[in-house]
Amino acid sequence: MRELSFEGTTVRFGSGRSALTAVDGVDLTVPAGSVVGLVGESGSGKSTLAKAAVGLVPTTSGEIRLDGAPLRTRRDRRRLQLVFQDPHASLDPRMTVGESIAEALRGRRRSARAAEVARLLELVDLDPARARSLPSGLSGGQRQRVALARALAAEPEVVLADEITSALDVSVQGSVLNLVRDLQRRLGLTILFISHNLSVVRYVSDVIAVMYLGRIVEAGPADAVLSSPRHPYTRTLLDAAPAFGVALDDPVPADDPRLDTEAPSPHDPPTGCRFHRRCPIGPLTRPERTICAETDPQPGAPDRPHRSACHFASETLTLEVPAR
């Protein structure tokens, strides 16, 4: 297993007025043998980043490296394997489970292939006899296990898991998460685990990176990021996560009605700090903080705690809560 690193990765789609910078100069390292959780809302660019890594979308600039060596050819990129969100769409409905997995195996004899497919199915807690089933005969959770087995069949250096539990029912989501955690520990996998769900990311990750409008706004050890977030967006995400024992009436900073604005468009991101129009400690609540609307905090991020893209990252984020 190796280390995956993004260096200034930028992905831009379209041109003219419809142009969209989905990923904007992302620096992120996934250390060998660890799980990095990437969390963000829809449109934050987290899935695009994964697709750029495996070459499904072209990068506009920046470098993606495996152990320092840039990934250039298709062969290079095969050392990364992506597991997709929807297991109903990611398996060919006309191929048996065994055929789908075998396709990813390289240079083996037929008999060796069958044995390897059986081994992989067992690895993901499926009956090897399932190799002859068509995907339509499997449940969502089982399909997602097959998708994981196929990814592992290619003997990847890094696995990218893109919202792999979002399409599953809540009652099977847990078993897939258990499997991911278990596989990672047994095989020492390097995983970039992408999800919009902070609780899910927290459960599997060693490191958490938070993405907002194409940029990583905070990254650090999972416990540290969750217990003392350094970016107000992370704080907002934490406060919004529905949890038992947290009532809607318990106000959080982001509930301030002054922040009740339209979400910014990724086609036309705000100037300065991209979060300033929704920020509970930004210019909307503290008019003296004009710097947020004027100066991009991204360049100073590496020197701040948790590489936070916030001018006020060192400020303690325990804030007074606005009266309702």
Added chain:
Amino acid sequence: MTTTPVTPPTAPVTPSAAPATSAVAAWVGNPWARFLLRRTGRLLVSLAVLVTLAFLMIHLIPGDPVRAALGVTAPPDLVEARREALGLNDPIGVQLADYVRALFAGDLGTSMTSGVSVSETIGQRLPATASLAVAAFVVVMLAAVPLGLAMAVLTRGGRRRGAELGFTSTSAVGAAIPEFLLAVGLVFVFGVTLGWFPVAGRGDAASYVLPVVALALGPALLMARIVRVEALAVMDEDFVRTARAKRLPPLRVHLRHVFPNALTSTLTIGGLLLSGMIVGTVLVENVFAWPGMGMTIVSSILAKDYPVVQGIVLVYGAAVLLVNLVVDVLLALADPRSTIREG
């Protein structure tokens, strides 16, 4: 017919540079302007391809087209003279340039058999064809859209299985009968047996009835089927459920929420059908001895009168491209999301 010279769009001439840049910038920034610019560009490319193909047609024919037209018994001098007159002995690039230049001047060449100017022939024949196609198109739209919508409303959610089966099978059969066979049937029933309508030639309104019906029936049934299917698909959309949740009367749900959203595909199909009907006139004209371009192109192909064929193919092709342009503009107007304008 005279061909209007196509002038390429030119930048507006402005006295000073600075306002010009901002005017151009504003113009380029306007999505409508960009849409029209792009769409016009596409039309020009298509026209160029059409003209090139019409020109190449005569060169793609295996052997010597002049010899083929004049027959094996024609003396070699005559063939050579005709080749020279048609410019076939020049290098192909020169020929193409001459052809395009003549086209801009409205000159489509001269018939090899009658010696009459091709543009003059087309000018005489075009009105007959155009009036037939337009009349049939109007009939299609007036009949098919209300019929399709009504059938969708009546048969939604698996209601009135009998009516649905009747409509789908009748329309499938009707739409599959080609116009020229229908024409023959109509001639037999209404011309020969009943003697209600004239069966040949173009004259008063009565002479239009059978050709228009022959041309319009199939497309009208097809259109009605498509309108029904589209409307049924829209009825399954979430926003129609919203409209029902608002407890709106069914008529309002259908007219305000369903129909406008089924319009896009109706327009697209309508355009395709009109294109098809323009060319479909070829067969119908030959059944009814209708003095239009369709009669002319068939006799010219049989007589190997290539300049006439070239000219008529150009006119049909240009008409089709024009219809497509109009449909695209209408689609852009009808769709508030203006995906067409953007894409």
Added chain:
Amino acid sequence: MGRDQWRAALRNPVGAAAAGLLVLLAVLAVVAPILWGDAAEETDPAALSQGSTSEHPLGTDALGRDIMLRVLVATRYSLGLALLATAICVVAGVLLGVLPAVLGRRAGRLVTGTVNLAVAFPGLLLALFFAVIFGVGARGAVLAIGLAGAPSFARLVQTNVAAVSGRDFVAAARLAGVGRFRLVARHLLPNIGEPLVVNATVMAGSALLAFAGLSFLGLGVQPPAYDWGRLLGEGLDRIYINPAAALAPGVAVVVAGLAFTLLGESIAQVVGVRAVRRRRPPVGDQAAAAAAAGSAPETPGDTVLVADDLRVGFPAPRGGWTYPVDGVGLTVRPGETVGIVGESGSGKSLTALAVAQLAPDTADVTAARLEVAGVEPRGRPESEVRELLGTKVAMVFQDPMTSFNPSMRVGTQLAEVTRVHEGQGRRAALARAVDRLRTVRVPAPERRAHQYPHEFSGGMRQRAMVAMGLMSTPELIIADEPTTALDVTVQRQVLRLLKDVQAETGAAVVLISHDIAVVAQLCERVVVMYAGRVVEELPVGQLGAAAHPYTRALLASVPDLATDRERPLATIPGRPPDPADRPEGCAFAPRCAFADDACRVRPGLAAVAPEQRAACWHPRSQPLDLVLDVLSGGRS
């Protein structure tokens, strides 16, 4: 498409008739020229251009040849040429259609552009063009019709290939290192096979007709050879003398063309959506299950919603009926917030739609008792129900992106409610719409009311949806997964908005969600559904003491921000049962650790604690651990 589907296509009467006709034509094509080939060439100078006689039933042509025999013999030539043209068309079309997927981006775009340009021209025009190039005659016509059809077939292949290419399994195969050609052969072509077969069949029909057209014009088959089109052209000249000479070949063409087209259509129908029949289920079906039905709890005083033994059935594809909602009892008091929790397929959304009288047309809704906002909707005409419920029940749907009419301004869509139900004028209704948008804190409501839905973000659209419900003063707001499509920060805003609206208007709220944590945040009471039934209902504060094993498993299997990362998550083995194939007795039993023989009998809802009822033979009584303690403590 499986063998079963082919069989189904042939079982369909239209498909069967078309297939039978094609078999007959094939036999004719083989046999007719052998039997009557010579007789059809025989000229009879004594019977030139005759009408129908006993010797020549359909008359004779100008040379005295028998027209009936000629029509029969022409079957082989007509069909053969049409199939040849179809083959050319399909081969050229598939090649052109697949090329963009194999070629690089730039070359692929060029091919696509060329095809798009060619498709704009009607097939007949292309056929005439090619007929000029390839020359008048059968060979030229085959090439012309084949090539003229190729662009539209190519376009079809391209569209289908593009649709399949965009799916994840193709991307996954690419990532697994599958090469371009194998990708086309193994993943793309097999998955577009059905539409191609259907269209090739229909194409054969149109090729036949096109060929007849060209021959009729004199551009196709040349004498002495003859096909149906040629016979038709010759016959038309004498239609006054002998109509049969024109009509017979015409009928032959139509019949053969239809056979292909209808076979294609019936295959398409079988491949596509099976049409559902609208029928009533037999009464016995329901009576059998009614014994153990969930009834609404006995609640004194007024209610805003009462459903007792609610069932929603659909005709099953293989006959019989399935009941996604199978005996649900539900009571909501005025001003109460009730959450319905369940996985996909639990029937929670359908329950909501059914009580709101919005179930799909094909559904059969029955209930022992149903009262919505004081109205008993059953047995009343639709228009009366609309009038009665129009201002009393508001709905908020899951996907704000698709729940607004894309071609109508947002303000107009809101104003419509007041205009229809309260007869207000356009201006006054729009003013109220703006006011309501302001109530739900949509910024700049005057401007927003004039925008189209696509100009709103998801969160703003969901607010507008809530505002739409507030156009009148609802007694009941039913929100079906209102935040599932939204980001978590927006979800909080929408939930808070619902809470505020509830507090201000006093309306009761029914919130449907798969996320028990979301429900716990907003609601006072939770109803847990599994496999079309209510398995437990309890006050939110008592979730820590949930009694049904399913409720408990649901609570424990979802990680939250306090879950112990060192311990595996609780899981529920297996999967929820299909409504068509539910186990007897307790539907959860096959996945339940506590199930025993008693669970083969369906449990009814029974009180396990004050205000708490569970449908379980073995209700759990010990409290759940960790966060839930915080919950019950923090709430009370």
